[in-house]
Every structure is written in C-alpha cells, then in structure tokens.
Amino acid sequence: EDKVVQSPLSLVVHEGDTVTLNCSYEVTNFRSLLWYKQEKKAPTFLFMLTSSGIEKKSGRLSSILDKKELFSILNITATQTGDSAIYLCAVELIKTSYDKVIFGPGTSLSVIP
Amino acid sequence: NAGVMQNPRHLVRRRGQEARLRCSPMKGHSHVYWYRQLPEEGLKFMVYLQKENIIDESGMPKERFSAEFPKEGPSILRIQQVVRGDSAAYFCASSPSSRVAKNIQYFGAGTRLSVL
Numbered sequence: 001e002d003k004v005v006q007s008p009l010s011l012v013v014h015e016g017d018t019v020t021l022n023c024s025y026e027v028t029n030f031r032s033l034l035w036y037k038q039e040k041k042a043p044t045f046l047f048m049l050t051s052s053g054i055e056k057k058s059g060r061l062s063s064i065l066d067k068k069e070l071f072s073i074l075n076i077t078a079t080q081t082g083d084s085a086i087y088l089c090a091v092e093l094i095k096t097s098y099d100k101v102i103f104g105p106g107t108s109l110s111v112i113p
Numbered sequence: 114n115a116g117v118m119q120n121p122r123h124l125v126r127r128r129g130q131e132a133r134l135r136c137s138p139m140k141g142h143s144h145v146y147w148y149r150q151l152p153e154e155g156l157k158f159m160v161y162l163q164k165e166n167i168i169d170e171s172g173m174p175k176e177r178f179s180a181e182f183p184k185e186g187p188s189i190l191r192i193q194q195v196v197r198g199d200s201a202a203y204f205c206a207s208s209p210s211s212r213v214a215k216n217i218q219y220f221g222a223g224t225r226l227s228v229l
Contacts, residue, residue, distance in 0.1 A: 006155075042223065045217045101158070103148075103155035
C-alpha cells in the first residue's frame with residue numbers, strides 16, 4: 001500500500017531556531033513530491049521536487065529530495081511566529097489516466113516568541 | 114481570479130440528516146478533488162471528478178457518500194444520514210490538468226462538518 005510518513009508529528013521551537021521536517025515514502029510509480037503549508041485555512045503550495053539532490057529554495061524555506069533513500073526534508077531557518085502551521089508532505093503517483101496525490105499526516109510546527 | 118471557493122465554511126448537522134458541501138473551482142479549472150481531514154491526520158483522498166464524470170472514487174465510502182460535478186455549477190459532495198464519525202474538515206482542490214507535474218492542485222478553505 002502506498003504511504004507517506006512524516007516526522008516529527010509536532011514540534012515546538014523558539015523564534016530564530018532552525019527546524020528540519022522529515023518526509024519518507026513507500027509508493028509505486030513515483031512522479032514527484034510536494035510540500036504544502038496549512039495554516040487555519042487552505043493548504044498552500046510550497047515546493048514540488050522531482051529530481052534527487054536539487055535544492056528548492058524560497059526565502060527561509062528550502063527542500064531537497066533523495067529518490068534513492070525515498071525521503072525529503074524541509075528546512076526552515078530563522079523561524080518566525082508566522083511559520084507556525086501544519087506542514088504537509090504529499091507524493092504524486094503516476095496512474096493510468098491521472099496522477100494521484102497522497103498526503104502524509106503532517107507536522108504541526110509551533111514557533112513561540 | 115478568485116481562488117477555490119467552498120461553502121459553507123461550517124456546517125452543523127444532527128445524526129441522520131443530509132450534508133451538502135459545495136466547491137467552485139478556480140476559473141479555468143475543470144478538475145476537482147475532494148479530501149477529508151481528521152484532527153492530527155493528513156488529507157485523505159476521497160474522489161476526483163472532471164466535468165460530468167467521476168474519474169476515481171476509490172477513497173469515498175460506498176454508502177451514504179456521493180459526489181458530482183455538473184456541466185454547470187459547483188461540485189457537490191453529499192453525505193446522507195450523517196453519523197458522528199463523519200465530523201471532519203472536507204477540502205476541495207482544483208487543477209486545470211490531471212497531471213500534477215504540470216499543474217498544482219489549489220485548495221479551498223474547507224468545510225468543517227460537525228455532526229451532533
């Protein structure tokens with residue numbers, strides 16, 4: 001059965017800390033891995049990763065994929081209270097007619113002043 | 114360009130009633146996905162629809178749940194005879210293509226269903 005696992009499930013840090021969120025997967029027909037940030041409302045897209053070893057970066061956030069070891073990490077440097085959210089990892093699977101996306105349970109990040 | 118619109122944002126139903134959740138995709142998007150989210154769990158896929166067609170409903174319970182995406186109007190997720198276990202947040206996402214590699218899914222703000 002295809003599955004996506006995230007760790008830790010929850011994390012509390014102080015402003016300014018650097019955090020690393022983990023995502024591992026066991027799937028067939030992998031196409032890409034996606035990261036989303038979910039605050040109180042809709043999940044918003046952060047990154048899509050398709051190739052191993054190529055870092056994607058957006059401000060203080062960065063992510064990298066290892067297709068051999070089947071995992072990805074999301075790094076957030078100099079955390080701010082606005083980074084508090086649930087971070088969802090998802091994997092896109094190639095299917096016959098469309099690409100299905102399955103999500104991990106998420107990591108709940110709380111950044112305290 | 115308005116985003117994915119879901120309504121209502123909050124819905125309270127008593128056991129045995131029907132719940133109707135609506136989703137209007139982004140303009141130009143013809144693909145709609147419904148997900149369910151329970152506390153401390155990720156988004157669980159329910160159903161994928163294109164205009165007037167259900168493409169994949171493998172994540173949707175076979176009884177009491179149904180979904181449609183008519184030619185005109187929003188996509189509807191319908192839950193008949195709701196039970197307490199149906200209480201959850203239901204998210205809708207849309208994309209202009211079925212291939213996520215080309216087009217990311219954009220999410221609505223969700224409908225939070227509470228069954229009393």
